[in-house]
Amino acid sequence: QQQVKQSPQSLIVQKGGISIINCAYENTAFDYFPWYQQFPGKGPALLIAIRPDVSEKKEGRFTISFNKSAKQFSLHIMDSQPGDSATYFCAASNGDQAGTALIFGKGTTLSVSS
Amino acid sequence: SAVISQKPSRDICQRGTSLTIQCQVDSQVTMMFWYRQQPGQSLTLIATANQGSEATYESGFVIDKFPISRPNLTFSTLTVSNMSPEDSSIYLCSVARSTEAFFGQGTRLTVV
Numbered sequence: 490q491q492q493v494k495q496s497p498q499s500l501i502v503q504k505g506g507i508s509i510i511n512c513a514y515e516n517t518a519f520d521y522f523p524w525y526q527q528f529p530g531k532g533p534a535l536l537i538a539i540r541p542d543v544s545e546k547k548e549g550r551f552t553i554s555f556n557k558s559a560k561q562f563s564l565h566i567m568d569s570q571p572g573d574s575a576t577y578f579c580a581a582s583n584g585d586q587a588g589t590a591l592i593f594g595k596g597t598t599l600s601v602s603s
Numbered sequence: 604s605a606v607i608s609q610k611p612s613r614d615i616c617q618r619g620t621s622l623t624i625q626c627q628v629d630s631q632v633t634m635m636f637w638y639r640q641q642p643g644q645s646l647t648l649i650a651t652a653n654q655g656s657e658a659t660y661e662s663g664f665v666i667d668k669f670p671i672s673r674p675n676l677t678f679s680t681l682t683v684s685n686m687s688p689e690d691s692s693i694y695l696c697s698v699a700r701s702t703e704a705f706f707g708q709g710t711r712l713t714v715v
Contacts, residue, residue, distance in 0.1 A: 523703070523704070525706075530708075530709075530711075531708055531709070532607075532695055532706035532707050532708045532709045533646070533695075533706050534706070535703055535704070535705070538703070578645060578646065580704075590636050590648045590651060590697075590704075591646075591648075591704055593645045593646045593647075594645060595644070595645045596644075596645050
C-alpha cells in the first residue's frame with residue numbers, strides 16, 4: 490500500500506512560471522517531509538524539508554507548504570528555470586528515529602520550457 | 604552532508620549471473636540503506652544494513668536474492684544474485700545523518 494501519493498506525474502511549465510507538486514500521506518506518525526531532486530544519471534539530492542510544526546518553509550525559489558490536518562504538503566518552485574527540469578520526489582518518515590528509511594512518492598517529471 | 608561513492612556506476616550483465624555493488628561513505632554511519640529504482644519509477648527500499656548484524660529486508664525482497672554485507676561503519680555491498688531482465692534497475696545506496704538522507708549516484712544495471 491502506497492503511503493505517499495504524489496501528483497502530477499508530469500508537469501510542463503513556462504520559464505518564469507510557478508511549478509506546483511502535491512503530495513498526500515496516510516501515516517500520521519510521519520513527521521519529516523523532504524523533497525528530493527533527481528537529474529538523469531544521478532542519485533536524488535535533498536532539496537528542502539519540513540517538519541509539521543511549521544506550515545511553510547522557504548529556501549530561495551523553493552517553498553514547501555504543509556497542511557497537517559489535510560495530511561498534505563506541496564512544493565512550489567517560483568520563477569521556474571530550464572535548469573529546474575528534473576524529477577522531483579516527495580518523501581516522508583518518522584523523523585524521531587534517526588536513520589529511519591524514507592517512503593517516497595512516485596515522482597514528478599518537471600520540464601521547464603525556455 | 605555525506606559523500607557516498609558507489610561502484611560500479613553502470614554495468615550490463617548476463618542473466619543468471621550475479622553483480623556486487625559497493626558503497627563507500629566518507630565517514631562512519633550507523634545505518635545504510637539500499638534502494639531500487641526501476642525505470643521511470645520511484646525509489647523502493649530493499650533493506651537496511653546495520654554494522655555487525657544481519658540486514659533487515661523489506662517485503663518482497665529476500666536475502667538469497669539480495670545478500671548484503673556491512674563489514675564496517677563506512678562500507679556496504681549489495682549483491683544482485685541470479686539476475687533476470689526484471690532486475691534491470693538503478694540501485695542506490697543511502698545513509699542518514701540525523702533525519703536527512705543522502706544518496707550515492709546509483710548503479711545502473713541492465714540485465715540481458
